[in-house]
Amino acid sequence: MRFKLEALTEQQLQEVHVATLELLAEYGIAIHHVPSRKLLEQHGAVINGEIVKIPAELVEMARAKAPASFAVIGRNPERTIRIGAENEPVLGPAAGTVYVMDLERGRRAARLEDLRNFLSLSQSSEYVGVACAGMLEPSDLPPQGKHLVQMQETITFSDKPIIGLAMGKNVSEDSITMAHIATQGAAEHYILGIVNTLSPMAWDERMLEAIWAYALKQQPLVITCCSMAGFTSPTTLTATLVQNNAEVLAGIVLAQLISPGTPVVYGNTSTITDMLSMNLCIGAPEYALLSTAFAQLARYYGLPFRSGGGLTDAKELDAQAGIEAATNLFFTLANNADFVLHTMGVMESFLSISYEKWIMDEEICGRILRMRKGLGGLPAQAVDMIGRVGPSGHFLDQPDTLLNFKGHFFRPSVSDRSNWDGWVAKKKNFQQTAREIWRQRLKNYIQPELPAKVESELKKYIESKLG
Amino acid sequence: MRFKLEALTEQQLQEVHVATLELLAEYGIAIHHVPSRKLLEQHGAVINGEIVKIPAELVEMARAKAPASFAVIGRNPERTIRIGAENEPVLGPAAGTVYVMDLERGRRAARLEDLRNFLSLSQSSEYVGVACAGMLEPSDLPPQGKHLVQMQETITFSDKPIIGLAMGKNVSEDSITMAHIATQGAAEHYILGIVNTLSPMAWDERMLEAIWAYALKQQPLVITCCSMAGFTSPTTLTATLVQNNAEVLAGIVLAQLISPGTPVVYGNTSTITDMLSMNLCIGAPEYALLSTAFAQLARYYGLPFRSGGGLTDAKELDAQAGIEAATNLFFTLANNADFVLHTMGVMESFLSISYEKWIMDEEICGRILRMRKGLGGLPAQAVDMIGRVGPSGHFLDQPDTLLNFKGHFFRPSVSDRSNWDGWVAKKKNFQQTAREIWRQRLKNYIQPELPAKVESELKKYIESKLG
Numbered sequence: 034m035r036f037k038l039e040a041l042t043e044q045q046l047q048e049v050h051v052a053t054l055e056l057l058a059e060y061g062i063a064i065h066h067v068p069s070r071k072l073l074e075q076h077g078a079v080i081n082g083e084i085v086k087i088p089a090e091l092v093e094m095a096r097a098k099a100p101a102s103f104a105v106i107g108r109n110p111e112r113t114i115r116i117g118a119e120n121e122p123v124l125g126p127a128a129g130t131v132y133v134m135d136l137e138r139g140r141r142a143a144r145l146e147d148l149r150n151f152l153s154l155s156q157s158s159e160y161v162g163v164a165c166a167g168m169l170e171p172s173d174l175p176p177q178g179k180h181l182v183q184m185q186e187t188i189t190f191s192d193k194p195i196i197g198l199a200m201g202k203n204v205s206e207d208s209i210t211m212a213h214i215a216t217q218g219a220a221e222h223y224i225l226g227i228v229n230t231l232s233p234m235a236w237d238e239r240m241l242e243a244i245w246a247y248a249l250k251q252q253p254l255v256i257t258c259c260s261m262a263g264f265t266s267p268t269t270l271t272a273t274l275v276q277n278n279a280e281v282l283a284g285i286v287l288a289q290l291i292s293p294g295t296p297v298v299y300g301n302t303s304t305i306t307d308m309l310s311m312n313l314c315i316g317a318p319e320y321a322l323l324s325t326a327f328a329q330l331a332r333y334y335g336l337p338f339r340s341g342g343g344l345t346d347a348k349e350l351d352a353q354a355g356i357e358a359a360t361n362l363f364f365t366l367a368n369n370a371d372f373v374l375h376t377m378g379v380m381e382s383f384l385s386i387s388y389e390k391w392i393m394d395e396e397i398c399g400r401i402l403r404m405r406k407g408l409g410g411l412p413a414q415a416v417d418m419i420g421r422v423g424p425s426g427h428f429l430d431q432p433d434t435l436l437n438f439k440g441h442f443f444r445p446s447v448s449d450r451s452n453w454d455g456w457v458a459k460k461k462n463f464q465q466t467a468r469e470i471w472r473q474r475l476k477n478y479i480q481p482e483l484p485a486k487v488e489s490e491l492k493k494y495i496e497s498k499l500g
Numbered sequence: 501m502r503f504k505l506e507a508l509t510e511q512q513l514q515e516v517h518v519a520t521l522e523l524l525a526e527y528g529i530a531i532h533h534v535p536s537r538k539l540l541e542q543h544g545a546v547i548n549g550e551i552v553k554i555p556a557e558l559v560e561m562a563r564a565k566a567p568a569s570f571a572v573i574g575r576n577p578e579r580t581i582r583i584g585a586e587n588e589p590v591l592g593p594a595a596g597t598v599y600v601m602d603l604e605r606g607r608r609a610a611r612l613e614d615l616r617n618f619l620s621l622s623q624s625s626e627y628v629g630v631a632c633a634g635m636l637e638p639s640d641l642p643p644q645g646k647h648l649v650q651m652q653e654t655i656t657f658s659d660k661p662i663i664g665l666a667m668g669k670n671v672s673e674d675s676i677t678m679a680h681i682a683t684q685g686a687a688e689h690y691i692l693g694i695v696n697t698l699s700p701m702a703w704d705e706r707m708l709e710a711i712w713a714y715a716l717k718q719q720p721l722v723i724t725c726c727s728m729a730g731f732t733s734p735t736t737l738t739a740t741l742v743q744n745n746a747e748v749l750a751g752i753v754l755a756q757l758i759s760p761g762t763p764v765v766y767g768n769t770s771t772i773t774d775m776l777s778m779n780l781c782i783g784a785p786e787y788a789l790l791s792t793a794f795a796q797l798a799r800y801y802g803l804p805f806r807s808g809g810g811l812t813d814a815k816e817l818d819a820q821a822g823i824e825a826a827t828n829l830f831f832t833l834a835n836n837a838d839f840v841l842h843t844m845g846v847m848e849s850f851l852s853i854s855y856e857k858w859i860m861d862e863e864i865c866g867r868i869l870r871m872r873k874g875l876g877g878l879p880a881q882a883v884d885m886i887g888r889v890g891p892s893g894h895f896l897d898q899p900d901t902l903l904n905f906k907g908h909f910f911r912p913s914v915s916d917r918s919n920w921d922g923w924v925a926k927k928k929n930f931q932q933t934a935r936e937i938w939r940q941r942l943k944n945y946i947q948p949e950l951p952a953k954v955e956s957e958l959k960k961y962i963e964s965k966l967g
Contacts, residue, residue, distance in 0.1 A: 034507045035505070036503075036505055037506075038502070038504075039504075040501045040874060041875070045875075049878065052878060052882060056887060059883070059887065060886070060887030063890075063891035084891070233886065233889055234890055262895075263896070263909065264894055265894060265895070267885060267898070267901070268898070268904045268905045269878075269879055269882065269904060270908065271882070272878060272882035272885065272886065305909050308909065310922060312919055314917055317909070318910050319908075319909065322871055326875060347915070347930075351819060351822070351930040351931075352818060352914075353822065353930050355819035355820060355821065355823040356825070356867075356915070357915070359823040359826045363827065393823075396823075400823070403786070404789055408507050408741070408793060409736060409737060409738055410512075412736055412739060415736065416522050416526070419523055419700065419701065419733075419734060419742065419746075420526065422700055422701075423530075423701055424550075424551070424698075424700060426700060427731055428729075428731060428732070428733060429730070433736055434734070442730065442773075442786065443786065448783065448820040449820065450776075450777055452777060453607070453815060463818040463819050463820050
């Protein structure tokens with residue numbers, strides 16, 4: 034099935050682009066990092082304190098240098114992902130969560146054990162293409178060397194391409210080096226970093242250091258903003274687009290100046306603010322609108338696009354979680370996002386990751402991928418088959434049914450299709466069924482083999498850092 | 501925002517059309533009604549027992565005669581709906597349900613009191629355009645005259661255009677006459693009838709009698725099929741399309757022969773069968789696929805289209821209900837369905853109507869209509885505003901925010917946007933919040949005034965029928 038969603042007309046796209054260039058050139062953006070300001074100045078930007086005014090030529094340069102697609106290898110080269118151009122979307126799990134939820138124990142601070150569990154779910158998921166070292170913040174690790182443990186666990190529990198940590202120079206460089214060890218330098222790109230703007234109109238130092246670290250090694254960067262319309266960006270959504278576009282393009286310009294040709298993904302997860310509670314509303318319909326417009330902008334710039342996921346503001350796995358995750362995942366895939374973070378597990382406006390939600394999100398992805406596959410062609414003998422079966426007949430014993438139903442019909446893993454009595458007899462609700470599935474998955478999980486050489490090199494590296 | 505969904509290429513559309521004409525002309529369809537067969541024969545169809553082979557010319561004739569759009573008046577003429585062409589979708593509630601669900605009393609046989617309650621919710625809904633006499637089957641009414649009571653209650657509790665009952669000659673004729681009384685003959689079309697094919701490849705007598713009754717009075721007919729792929733239609737979905745198309749077109753041909761120019765809506769709610777339980781799966785992703793293809797066929801024929809709704813197979817208001825209703829309502833509105841039954845309240849594969857689900861479905865409609873509205877234009881002063889606020893500023897006190905956020909930002913009625921502590925303190929889950937809303941709505945409900953003349957004429961008519 035083909036989906037074509039348009040939040041902006043061609044003319045509006047142009048308007049947003051022109052306004053963005055004006056904003057960058059006339060008002061500029063705060064760049065809280067001396068080397069970044071210097072580099073931009075050397076290439077024609079105008080500096081005024083921490084404000085950098087970026088001329089249109091630099092934006093055009095960045096568009097021209099950034100590749101339309103690229104590959105990232107995993108420590109198992111068969112797991113290599115391709116992001117951008119006509120490739121299928123690469124789906125990643127929730128990231129940056131602080132709390133963990135499950136049906137039995139409720140909501141609690143995330144721990145190392147949870148990171149291992151979610152890395153196992155990630156590794157064993159047919160939908161997830163990457164391993165993410167920052168899925169959650171393990172509260173039981175000491176701050177010193179925490180990122181080293183997170184990276185080590187990620188490499189140990191998964192052989193998929195890695196989303197590294199990208200918070201300041203040291204964390205970024207360690208992540209890159211460890212991913213390089215894991216893949217034994219087998220390919221050009223072996224890790225992805227994700228950096229975020231500081232809305233409105235700023236980039237903070239730790240993020241700029243991360244851009245330098247990744248770009249200097251030519252490792253791909255997902256450059257994203259997440260503003261809150263009404264609070265950290267304008268209420269008028271098209272104006273929010275202009276601001277977001279300016280922020281992200283400034284990051285892309287910098288990456289291309291540091292190291293031309295560094296792969297970048299044009300990202301956005303901006304949405305509205307709930308004006309009563311001042312909370313971020315990632316489950317809002319406005320999210321889907323902004324995300325659609327950003328997909329159009331990314332295509333306009335010829336860049337790979339990141340947005341979406343199973344986003345919800347729900348606090349438990351209820352109907353709201355279902356509505357919001359299904360809507361956002363549908364838009365994500367219908368907009369052909371090239372790279373998706375937060376596909377699985379995210380709850381509570383990015384704050385939590387949930388075991389049961391992860392299983393639900395996988396089911397939703399399966400549903401949408403079934404739709405993308407489409408109806409299939411019309412078999413040559415279709416009219417004859419229908420005519421032969423005829424009125425008051427049935428198709429249960431037709432070869433068409435016996436041969437095809439398993440391939441044609443999607444079967445949900447959690448959702449229930451029994452009749453009322455069957456459902457009552459089952460004595461298991463949606464959440465309980467999801468719980469059973471993730472527990473079974475973890476029980477059956479087999480860790481991918483880690484070559485001894487990689488293991489010892491990683492150990493040595495960590496010791497050298499902690500020593 | 502513009503949505504363009506395509507399940508069929510132009511070539512596939514043609515293929516389905518050609519295969520349909522072949523199926524109707526070569527194999528035919530069972531028409532279990534002597535006058536219908538006679539009429540079809542008089543116009544060139546070939547009869548063989550109960551099978552009627554319909555030549556392509558009759559299909560072309562029907563396409564040419566059926567109007568692309570039409571209006572239906574309510575007893576309050578301001579409630580007039582316009583179906584087809586460029587008009588907004590007309591949304592109707594669940595229909596034909598047998599059970600009622602609410603959080604407090606669970607699932608139980610539907611009663612007259614429930615019909616009144618749902619008619620009140622329907623009347624007070626900003627989304628629902630019609631009143632439906634057959635939303636549910638009241639188990640506490642005697643069979644004799646039941647339809648007369650249902651119609652009377654519908655006219656009493658709502659002043660919106662009526663979806664009448666359409667099961668056999670008497671029920672249909674009584675429905676039409678009573679709607680005519682209610683609207684005092686103020687317009688050409690004052691009631692809609694909904695009829696369904698008997699898949700595979702048949703029309704049963706009671707439905708054919710309904711087509712005659714409505715068409716003879718030139719009242720609009722929604723002509724629908726609901727086959728179960730793998731059971732009552734082929735597993736291969738494009739073959740199911742061909743069969744469905746043939747069934748629906750046969751009904752449309754008949755309506756146009758009975759009374760040329762009778763408004764018809766081309767309808768479909770076919771989906772797949774769960775091959776383990778043999779249940780109908782209205783929440784399946786294949787539903788959305790088939791529905792998209794049917795929308796394309798309807799446009800190809802230049803006919804108004806019916807499909808979709810808040811369809812789910814869930815047995816309680818859980819995440820499955822959220823996923824399935826949101827997905828199906830999104831496709832319904834993205835496909836620009838002209839008329840929608842089952843928009844609100846439907847649960848358990850059409851078997852139940854739920855009070856809480858009704859409220860959830862209204863919220864989902866609100867979400868999708870917000871998306872349809874789009875981002876809005878770029879204000880002239882957008883760049884200056886962003887530049888003036890600048891880095892480390894915020895937009896809370898900007899005129900853009902103070903003036904616009906209420907109009908721009910959708911606020912959900914049931915879904916929660918508070919933070920964790922706020923949600924815990926609220927002590928109300930999704931279902932409980934929905935329950936509070938419908939109870940409040942019923943409490944505040946004010947019945948629309950019923951003119952004394954209409955009331956007494958209806959009473960007289962019912963007495964004459966029961967006498």
